[in-house]
Amino acid sequence: MLNTLALYGGDRVIDQKFKKYNSIGAEEIQAATEVLESGNLSQFLGCWDPDFYGGERVQKFERASEEFFKVKHAITVNSWTSGLIAALGAIGIEPGDEVIVSPWTMSASATAILHWNAIPVFADIESETYGLDPISILKNISPQTKAILAVDIFGHSARMDEIMDIAQIHKLKVISDTAQSPGATYKGKYAGTIADIGGFSLNYHKHIHTGEGGILVTNNDELAEKMRLIRNHAEAVVEDKGVADLVNMVGFNFRMGEIEAAIGIEQLKKLNGFIKSRQEAAHLLMTMLQDLPGLKIPTVSEDCTHAFYAFPMQIDQSITGVTRDQIHAALIAEGVRISNRYQNIHLLPVFQKKIAFGSKGFPWNSEFTKRDICYEKGICPVAEDLQDKSFIAIGMCFTEMTFEEVTLIGKSFQKVWSKLHLLKKT
Numbered sequence: 001m002l003n004t005l006a007l008y009g010g011d012r013v014i015d016q017k018f019k020k021y022n023s024i025g026a027e028e029i030q031a032a033t034e035v036l037e038s039g040n041l042s043q044f045l046g047c048w049d050p051d052f053y054g055g056e057r058v059q060k061f062e063r064a065s066e067e068f069f070k071v072k073h074a075i076t077v078n079s080w081t082s083g084l085i086a087a088l089g090a091i092g093i094e095p096g097d098e099v100i101v102s103p104w105t106m107s108a109s110a111t112a113i114l115h116w117n118a119i120p121v122f123a124d125i126e127s128e129t130y131g132l133d134p135i136s137i138l139k140n141i142s143p144q145t146k147a148i149l150a151v152d153i154f155g156h157s158a159r160m161d162e163i164m165d166i167a168q169i170h171k172l173k174v175i176s177d178t179a180q181s182p183g184a185t186y187k188g189k190y191a192g193t194i195a196d197i198g199g200f201s202l203n204y205h206k207h208i209h210t211g212e213g214g215i216l217v218t219n220n221d222e223l224a225e226k227m228r229l230i231r232n233h234a235e236a237v238v239e240d241k242g243v244a245d246l247v248n249m250v251g252f253n254f255r256m257g258e259i260e261a262a263i264g265i266e267q268l269k270k271l272n273g274f275i276k277s278r279q280e281a282a283h284l285l286m287t288m289l290q291d292l293p294g295l296k297i298p299t300v301s302e303d304c305t306h307a308f309y310a311f312p313m314q315i316d317q318s319i320t321g322v323t324r325d326q327i328h329a330a331l332i333a334e335g336v337r338i339s340n341r342y343q344n345i346h347l348l349p350v351f352q353k354k355i356a357f358g359s360k361g362f363p364w365n366s367e368f369t370k371r372d373i374c375y376e377k378g379i380c381p382v383a384e385d386l387q388d389k390s391f392i393a394i395g396m397c398f399t400e401m402t403f404e405e406v407t408l409i410g411k412s413f414q415k416v417w418s419k420l421h422l423l424k425k426t
């Protein structure tokens with residue numbers, strides 16, 4: 001029965017459980033234990049004091065991150081969602097300002113904008129890098145636009161040169177959500193370090209993690225200090241620190257603990273190795289899938305390296321003769337862990353109903369907000385088409401992706417492709 005599709009009762013290609021991806025080892029256990037034994041689980045003080053900048057491990061992790069990413073400032077936070085909020089506050093967002101953002105991302109990229117009572121405007125993506133399409137950015141710029149929030153999704157950078165050029169011409173700030181792309185490079189620079197502010201998520205399903213956590217990176221001294229203030233109760237500190245610019249200085253507690261920082265220090269040392277193993281797995285998979293008609297494998301731009309947080313693909317139904325969802329179902333039946341969607345953030349209820357803070361439509365319904373922003377289906381045709389028809393992806397940080405695992409995934413694809421004519425009949 002090996003030749004019959006598992007969808008129709010044949011044997012599955014993958015009959016074993018793959019080994020869970022686990023980046024945590026003896027070094028992290030040792031580092032965390034040392035913190036526990038010290039009794040100092042956090043050393044932040046929310047007042048103007050040397051400990052305003054955090055404890056020994058927090059500061060050590062930040063210096064190590066600066067060295068790793070070759071950037072002037074690294075600022076740890078308790079999640080990357082917090083990091084995005086701090087970044088937007090630091091660039092001086094005003095209520096009613098518009099920020100152009102990708103719809104093809106995790107929801108926090110867009111909702112971080114709402115937290116400052118500013119308005120997310122969704123530009124479309126392009127289907128090669130899955131990053132913001134520079135032409136669509138231009139179409140969405142208005143007199144209210146303050147910033148561009150670009151996302152380096154799946155481990156590959158957006159077209160940063162074009163995005164930075166647009167920002168310069170229109171006097172906009174750029175924030176890079178590089179949560180999924182730590183260690184990826186664009187023209188020799190690390191993802192996240194090209195924009196005014198970038199950064200990484202350290203949640204438990206990213207390449208490296210600390211349970212929860214995030215790292216902000218910037219080369220700008222002023223933005224760095226503002227983010228450190230927002231991270232740690234700015235309003236209580238500004239007077240003693242002598243801060244004159246009070247814009248967005250109502251702070252938060254976004255502080256990272258010493259245990260997380262101690263784990264982060266060890267994780268960072270392993271990042272290059274984790275990326276290398278994802279890249280090797282991805283290249284093997286590319287070799288096995290590259291000749292399957294109607295299947296588009298990931299593009300790696302000439303001037304980029306891909307961190308392969310995910311392995312994104314597209315199915316062209318006009319070539320396969322069957323739908324993406326039929327192929328997806330057949331692959332699932334063979335035992336492949338694979339997804340047939342990602343995100344169309346503009347279609348979430350918060351944007352469709354325009355209800356964020358309170359019940360009266362704030363911040364869209366406010367005197368600060370100058371124009372009506374459309375979130376209807378149709379505003380991002382590329383992202384919508386990917387979601388509805390063609391996109392399919394394998395997460396690269398769920399399982400170890402050993403040579404054997406990847407070979408089985410490749411064989412599952414080859415089997416399904418050899419039987420596409422059978423799917424056609426259904």
Ligand SMILES: *Cc1c(COP(=O)(O)O)cnc(C)c1O
Binds near residue numbers: 108153177201213214
């Ligand atoms: C994971 C992720 C986030 C959120 O990071 P957290 O650390 O979970 O808050 C934001 N944007 C993208 C693209 C992500 O993948």
